[in-house]
Amino acid sequence: xxxxxxxxxxxxQQGATNLMTEIxxxxxxxxPAGQGRVYEVEGERIAVFRTRGGDVYxxxxxxxxxxxxxxxxxxxxxxxxxxxxxxxxxxxxxxxxFGDCGLKTFPVAxxxxxxxxxxx
Amino acid sequence: MEKKKLVVIGNGMxxxxxxxxxxxxxGGAQFDITMFGEEPTGNYxxxxxxxxxxxxxxxxxxxxxxxxxxxxxNVRLLAGKRASGLLRRAKLVYGExxxxxxxxxxxxxxxxxxxxxxxxxxxxxxxxxxxxxxVFRSLDDCRQIAEWARGKHSAAVIGGGLLGLEAAxxxxxxxxxxxxxxxxxxxxxxxxxxxxxxxxxxxMESLGIKVHLKKNTTxxxxxxNVLGLAFADGGNLECDMVIISAGIRANWxxxxxxxLTVERGIVVDDQMRCADDPDIYAVGECAQHRGxxxxxxxxxxxQAKVLADHITGKNTRAAYHGSKVATKLKVMGVEVASMGxxxxxxxxxxxxxxxxxxxxxxxxxIIRDGRLVGGILLGDISKAAYLIQTFDRNTPLPEERLHLxxxxxxxxxxxxxxxxxxxTQVCNCNGVSKGALIACVNSGKRSAKAVMDATxxxxxxxxxxxxxxxxxxxxxxxxxEEDPSVHYYVPGVPLTKPELIRAITExxxxxxxxxxxxxxGGKEDAASKxxxxxxxxxxxxxxxxxxxxxxxxxxxxxxxxxxxGTFSVxxxxxxxxxxxxxxxxxxxxxxxxxVPLVKLTGGQRIDLLGIRKDDLPKVWHDLDxxxxxxxxxxYRTCKSCVGSDFCRFGLGDSxxxxxxxxxxxxxxxxxxxxxLATAGCPRNCSEAMVKDLGAVAVEGGQWExxxxxxxxxxxxxxxxxxxxxxxxDVLMYMGRFIQxxxxxxxxxxxxxxxxxxxxxxxxxxxxxxxSEGIAERLDREIAxxxxxxxxxxxxxxxxxxxxxxxxxxxxxx
Numbered sequence: 008x009x010x011x012x013x014x015x016x017x018x019x020q021q022g023a024t025n026l027m028t029e030i031x032x033x034x035x036x037x038x039p040a041g042q043g044r045v046y047e048v049e050g051e052r053i054a055v056f057r058t059r060g061g062d063v064y065x066x067x068x069x070x071x072x073x074x075x076x077x078x079x080x081x082x083x084x085x086x087x088x089x090x091x092x093x094x095x096x097x098x099x100x101x102x103x104x105f106g107d108c109g110l111k112t113f114p115v116a117x118x119x120x121x122x123x124x125x126x127x
Numbered sequence: 128m129e130k131k132k133l134v135v136i137g138n139g140m141x142x143x144x145x146x147x148x149x150x151x152x153x154g155g156a157q158f159d160i161t162m163f164g165e166e167p168t169g170n171y172x173x174x175x176x177x178x179x180x181x182x183x184x185x186x187x188x189x190x191x192x193x194x195x196x197x198x199x200x201n202v203r204l205l206a207g208k209r210a211s212g213l214l215r216r217a218k219l220v221y222g223e224x225x226x227x228x229x230x231x232x233x234x235x236x237x238x239x240x241x242x243x244x245x246x247x248x249x250x251x252x253x254x255x256x257x258x259x260x261x262v263f264r265s266l267d268d269c270r271q272i273a274e275w276a277r278g279k280h281s282a283a284v285i286g287g288g289l290l291g292l293e294a295a296x297x298x299x300x301x302x303x304x305x306x307x308x309x310x311x312x313x314x315x316x317x318x319x320x321x322x323x324x325x326x327x328x329x330x331m332e333s334l335g336i337k338v339h340l341k342k343n344t345t346x347x348x349x350x351x352n353v354l355g356l357a358f359a360d361g362g363n364l365e366c367d368m369v370i371i372s373a374g375i376r377a378n379w380x381x382x383x384x385x386x387l388t389v390e391r392g393i394v395v396d397d398q399m400r401c402a403d404d405p406d407i408y409a410v411g412e413c414a415q416h417r418g419x420x421x422x423x424x425x426x427x428x429x430q431a432k433v434l435a436d437h438i439t440g441k442n443t444r445a446a447y448h449g450s451k452v453a454t455k456l457k458v459m460g461v462e463v464a465s466m467g468x469x470x471x472x473x474x475x476x477x478x479x480x481x482x483x484x485x486x487x488x489x490x491x492x493i494i495r496d497g498r499l500v501g502g503i504l505l506g507d508i509s510k511a512a513y514l515i516q517t518f519d520r521n522t523p524l525p526e527e528r529l530h531l532x533x534x535x536x537x538x539x540x541x542x543x544x545x546x547x548x549x550x551t552q553v554c555n556c557n558g559v560s561k562g563a564l565i566a567c568v569n570s571g572k573r574s575a576k577a578v579m580d581a582t583x584x585x586x587x588x589x590x591x592x593x594x595x596x597x598x599x600x601x602x603x604x605x606x607x608e609e610d611p612s613v614h615y616y617v618p619g620v621p622l623t624k625p626e627l628i629r630a631i632t633e634x635x636x637x638x639x640x641x642x643x644x645x646x647x648g649g650k651e652d653a654a655s656k657x658x659x660x661x662x663x664x665x666x667x668x669x670x671x672x673x674x675x676x677x678x679x680x681x682x683x684x685x686x687x688x689x690x691x692g693t694f695s696v697x698x699x700x701x702x703x704x705x706x707x708x709x710x711x712x713x714x715x716x717x718x719x720x721x722v723p724l725v726k727l728t729g730g731q732r733i734d735l736l737g738i739r740k741d742d743l744p745k746v747w748h749d750l751d752x753x754x755x756x757x758x759x760x761x762y763r764t765c766k767s768c769v770g771s772d773f774c775r776f777g778l779g780d781s782x783x784x785x786x787x788x789x790x791x792x793x794x795x796x797x798x799x800x801x802x803l804a805t806a807g808c809p810r811n812c813s814e815a816m817v818k819d820l821g822a823v824a825v826e827g828g829q830w831e832x833x834x835x836x837x838x839x840x841x842x843x844x845x846x847x848x849x850x851x852x853x854x855x856d857v858l859m860y861m862g863r864f865i866q867x868x869x870x871x872x873x874x875x876x877x878x879x880x881x882x883x884x885x886x887x888x889x890x891x892x893x894x895x896x897x898s899e900g901i902a903e904r905l906d907r908e909i910a911x912x913x914x915x916x917x918x919x920x921x922x923x924x925x926x927x928x929x930x931x932x933x934x935x936x937x938x939x940x
Binding site for chain 1 (some may be wrong): 688930934
């Protein structure tokens with residue numbers, strides 16, 4: 008499995024930066040391939056997706072349009088379709104593929120033990 | 128891999144467009160491209176030449192591919208160099224200068240030239256045209272005409288076809304007296320019949336152009352310069368210049384010279400390859416396909432796409448099947464639309480006609496078997512977009528012919544698009560205005576699908592789609608591009624539904640991921656997943672390998688998502704028949720889970736709204752009723768009236784029929800939802816006539832089966848498929864239609880659209896008369912689907928469903 012995040016792998020190195028803390032969310036296998044699940048991290052709801060290719064990505068849990076539950080959306084590659092009104096986003100970059108409001112992304116990776124690790 | 132050498136002879140609209148299409152398919156990485164262009168410039172829009180002549184466009188405004196384009200795209204253009212010979216054995220093309228170019232693949236796009244009929248005095252002794260005699264095919268012709276016209280008094284155009292009339296219009300701007308000399312008995316014989324031609328002639332004459340019909344020009348008079356014309360009937364016409372516009376002839380000489388088959392043009396197959404040499408293609412006006420030659424751009428674009436698909440290997444099965452020719456144009460301010468034939472050809476052809484010569488309006492349609500095979504609109508072409516589309520797609524026409532020609536008493540939607548205010552809301556679901564659509568077209572989106580994708584217009588209930596398409600077409604000035612994906616079953620797999628079904632069954636693909644792997648180059652497309660899942664379930668039934676991520680959330684968790692992310696739960700209540708015990712259970716569940724809204728549905732069921740995802744399995748467990756499938760693209764329910772049990776008018780037992788229907792088709796996946804009803808008499812209290820399928824009892828113990836009804840975002844009374852004698856026959860015919868619909872409808876195509884597209888006669892012949900010999904198979908497929916039915920709510924609370932229903936996963940350190 009590979010990891011993708013805005014900060015790349017540097018953030019996973021111990022002491023690389025004092026601003027980043029690692030939060031283990033649980034086994035990646037808890038997220039079925041091609042789907043997303045919601046985690047609540049320090050009061051913030053985050054949708055974590057695992058693509059069929061095995062990559063993980065994390066974005067805000069609610070659609071900026073009308074608050075649709077993004078983890079219930081359809082995922083193909085890194086394109087996500089919101090279940091309420093079919094707005095599209097790229098979960099890798101957070102970019103809106105339609106409309107002008109994108110998603111907040113979070114650096115996330117899978118560590119050697121298969122745990123999903125969120126960096127904050 | 129070393130690149131192959133692709134040589135293109137001809138840098139006109141066909142040649143350059145074909146190269147563009149090849150580049151768009153990644154051909155730049157496969158080929159080193161060299162183009163021979165006789166003219167010293169890049170590619171320009173030949174259609175606009177008359178606008179250059181009349182001064183409304185400047186020369187540089189009509190360029191489609193300026194010289195810089197070739198450089199940017201690594202295309203080597205030999206500008207101003209004519210290809211003069213072709214050696215197939217050595218695979219060489221010779222330029223006029225004798226320098227050869229080697230090719231691996233060759234495209235001939237030499238176009239056509241003006242046809243010059245036999246007339247005395249046309250040429251000078253050295254073989255050049257007499258000063259004052261011109262043809263009108265190129266920018267250079269345009270310049271020469273403009274230069275000569277200065278200070279002259281009169282001009283004659285030989286030829287009353289489209290090009291001739293356009294030239295005449297251009298010449299008027301030089302202050303000349305303009306004459307059109309035409310050998311036939313009416314103008315524009317390719318596009319118009321005598322009636323329309325006569326009205327056009329009057330319109331032309333009122334604008335000051337003199338039209339001479341049935342005039343066969345025998346001589347161009349004048350020893351050094353043009354002084355006039357002499358006709359076969361003995362008449363004369365004085366003029367200072369002559370433009371010959373008497374048709375075109377394909378430039379096929381280079382092909383004939385090396386032994387390729389040439390008739391009127393270079394003969395090509397469905398992949399645009401020459402009949403005798405698989406490495407040589409021909410495209411555009413020089414090509415002859417299935418005996419037809421095309422001089423309009425739309426067919427040429429289609430040819431270019433097929434050629435590019437084939438030569439790049441992008442789709443080696445791409446095939447050109449010929450084009451249906453339709454044009455919309457403005458001749459001297461007179462709007463004309465023409466499609467197909469101009470006169471009826473068979474005794475049973477039906478002609479619908481309207482003529483109002485005084486106002487210059489003429490409309491004529493030729494209808495065969497309920498479909499449009501020809502049409503002419505002159506003066507008022509407001510219905511042209513609809514008619515051309517109907518003609519092109521060969522869709523059945525409504526019974527009522529008057530509305531084909533006129534907008535009578537229709538809602539204000541029918542104001543022309545030009546009059547429609549910019550902020551008129553076109554898509555009422557997503558709030559997209561006419562102005563937003565136009566802005567999107569102006570930003571470069573040239574197909575209805577591209578505009579819909581970008582603006583989300585038409586992506587709600589879908590009822591405005593055709594209007595969006597018409598506005599896009601209008602905003603593009605009629606030059607829309609068709610997105611090939613409109614013909615695919617789903618956008619992410621480039622196959623039509625029959626092709627896709629064949630590929631899936633041949634390769635035994637049983638999951639959505641396998642389809643992407645084998646048929647889409649491994650590229651997943653989110654929007655295509657639910658359609659593929661539905662089709663695979665229909666084809667493989669119990670053998671289908673369900674992948675939850677391919678399902679829309681509703682079908683993933685068997686409930687309907689609401690605006691706040693909660694879900695609605697509708698248990699099965701077939702025919703609207705319930706019991707006190709069931710009602711008590713529903714009431715118990717509603718209280719236990721604090722269901723905020725309990726509502727009766729339109730399908731005679733009970734809806735529990737606002738249920739949290741986490742509670743769904745428990746709710747189903749406590750209800751202990753099967754799923755009503757109120758969330759799926761599937762069979763929904765069959766409602767019913769009281770029928771013969773209590774109703775004093777009841778003719779048939781609609782309740783027990785509804786229960787049998789539900790048992791037969793429950794849970795069937797389908798291209799879109801199917802809502803059914805049965806009615807015990809023609810009073811139709813349960814609205815069976817406007818359901819996807821309905822059965823209505825009639826006197827005599829029979830049932831009338833209706834299909835393709837709708838009373839949602841579209842409203843349509845269903846068509847009667849047949850009469851059935853027993854409940855069992857109703858089930859059989861309904862089943863056959865349902866299976867035929869499941870196999871042949873596009874994804875998200877409701878039955879009303881499907882029945883209109885296929886035509887009730889054809890459906891009846893297949894489903895009732897078994898004209899294709901598939902009825903037995905359809906029956907068998909239905910039986911297998913029925914046997915594979917499983918209630919999705921049963922066992923949903925078992926642990927193997929792990930965290931599917933968890934709205935938040937706990938964080939486990």
